[in-house]
Amino acid sequence: MRLLALALSAAALALAACGDDDNEATAGAGEKPRLVVSAAASMTEALESCGPEFQDATVRLQFAGSDELAAQIRQGLKPDVYAAANTTLPDELYQEGLLSRPVEFATNTFVLAVPNDADIQSLDDLTKSGVKIAIGAEDVPIGSYTRETLAKLPKRREQAILDNVRSNEPDVKGIIGKLTQGAADAGFVYVTDVNATGGDLEAVELPAELRPEVTYGAGVVDGAEQPERALEFVDQLVDGPCADALEEAGFGPAP
Amino acid sequence: MLRIEARTRLGELELDVALEVPAGDCLALAGPSGAGKTSVLRVASGLLRPASGRVECGGETWLDTERGVDVPPESRRCGYVFQEYALFPHLTAWQNVAYPLREMRRSERRARAQELLERFGVGRLADSRPRTLSGGERQRVAVARVLARRPGVLLLDEPLSALDARTRAAAARELEAVLREVEVPALLVTHDFAEAAQLGDRVGVIDAGRIVQEGTATELAAAPRSAFVADFSGAVVLTGTARGGPNGLTHVELDGGGAVTSTDRGEGPVAVSVYPWEIAIEPETEAAHGSTQNRLVAEVLSVTTVGNRVRLGLAAPQPLAAEITQVSASALDLHTGKRVTATWKATATRLVPSETKENQ
């Protein structure tokens, strides 16, 4: 019995160690330098696939809501690159002297996501009582796009939809999670997020006049450790392996 | 009448006992640790169910393994005093005593608890928590607690062993008084033969799960059936009155006649104790005063051979037991009725202060 217990603990430790493959990030002499990239959660799959292809440095990615990442930079954290799901946040940081002049590198489509074969197929369907909706929190780009879109609707419909909101998630991953778990009936995300679920969810296109312009902006953080390589990375978000990866994921090209 | 029969295995110990205690009597089970003494009490109270056995008390059958009868502890009316008293630490003294009084109204419970505490001289401690009480005080509260519900039998587990030597004598006297008063059977266990002798009407020596001999303390000390009993039933206890004498010695007038000297200090009523093997037997001569050797003229009541030792039951006139070698016994031509002198050193004479009924 004790041998079994020992074996189990050893296996558990080994698994835990395996799960952490960020460990190559410590740059020593003769190893590739490290590039830290703070990127919006909606770019998770795309950047994770193209990150390793970056030749001049080992790319270390961290994903979260764009607003959270901006707050970290304001508090003094210095990643090398900041890539957000809107242009507002990068512009603000630029004005505050914390970021280089932002580059618009991609666009995305704002959609309504529902489980496959759901009854909900339009914004109108969202006004019915008993529908549970998950959206982004106010300060995260996906949340502000959502509120911006809903504000374009007639007051009564906007209110009816907002009344059905049951969760303000800190990032798109949270919204997707609630949908795939069946906790929420509908959510507002980017089409790339729906694509990333590999078919578990379907995206309902919104009328063109309601759709917000979703433009992604990125820049080099002031005081970054690797400014030249950071600039290279930002450039190839527009044109390079990462640009390709983004396109494959469903992002639109730079405007 | 309390009747217990129990056979069961407890770890390495095979318990096999049978005993009877008439109402108003106290049977003291004396034996070394691990002999199974506490297990007998636990069987009696229902805390331990033996593989086979019977327990009857006051006409009620509490346990009968053959017929499948096993009354739970809370329904047997046992007054069990535990070795460390087991007072509930979160309750005051009076609340402890009132704990078993569930049928009464609250005001009555307090009154009855107070009454019992007064009776044991600790009435003023009614609102104190057990942790602030001394060992002797806790013992009295524990006894009061079991008497609150008028139990059908008293079970006492080493009632004096948790007390320091000074408190023990007073507590022993009090316990004796309680045992005399209650009209229910009492079963007491102890590792101290002298305690068993003092508190019990009869003593049973228990060893390795079996009662090896039962009788009065005097009988056991005078006529032990085995070397074990002989070794175990150690000191002889005489009662008398002490006063300080010359040279730092204490002179004790024994009740019923005779006198001894001790190097222990003492004043007033005392219990005198000496071990049988410290007593030498000589032919009868005049008792000499003032020497450091005690001499008592005694009549031989019984002669018992145990291995290569001889136990003598003597009357001096208080009962006395002496242990001498076979050789000495033969040389003295000992027989019942012969008068001899029992002699032992003043230094081997221990004094334990005690209280007589008059000055309690």
Next chain:
Amino acid sequence: MRASWFPVLLVLALATALTFLTLPIVAIFVDSSPGELVDALGEQGALEALWLSVRTTAASLAIILIVGTPAAYLLATRSFRGKAMVVTLIELPLVLPPAVAGIALLAAVGPSGILGGAVEAAGIELALTTAGVVVALTFVASPFYVRQAMAAFAAIDRTLLDASRTLGASEARSFARVMIPTAMPGLVAGTALALGRALGEFGATLMFAGSFEGITQTVPLAIYDRFSTQFDSALALSAVLVAVSGAILLSVKLVQGSEALGVAAN
């Protein structure tokens, strides 16, 4: 004189630990002025978060105490085959990272979980509801209580129970009138630990119940929601949580201290 470097080393270690642990806490109160903190606290959402945290923590504590106390008593006083396994299972949530706890809850009683259908059929809604928050808090906090309670019951002198029974109290009565009061300091400590854990729970709650003001956004979730753009509000809520946790810890120490003093006076 030769070995005098050792005590110095000890002091240094303590000083480092103390600084490291207290600085972030002090910073919460110092980073912003008290006036700003109080203002931020008065904001509607902040008060709702506080009230929600209080309600959900109280509810989960109630469940934990009512179910956990007898369970802990059983584990502490009886032995049975497989007991070690049962104890390990009960303690498991202790070592689970909160995110794993969230996943576990979803997999069990989430809408797509193994019991999801049964839960729905019973008319109970857990995801995105306050009830779901209570479930998450109960799951992560109960081992903290049960473990302490077990230790407390196991430490009680068995003869107290024997005495109670010979004095006429059934085992149930003895449990209520003797075992619980005697184990009280340990039970209080366990409650405090569970309370602290429940108040601070974040990951499992977010994943299982979501984040919505007044319904599921407890204080930790509110802090997370606010820290990027309303830092003062986040600070204010953090300060309240620190104060409450500190008060809980202090009162436990006081209760234990008075018991210890009582024993020492013996």
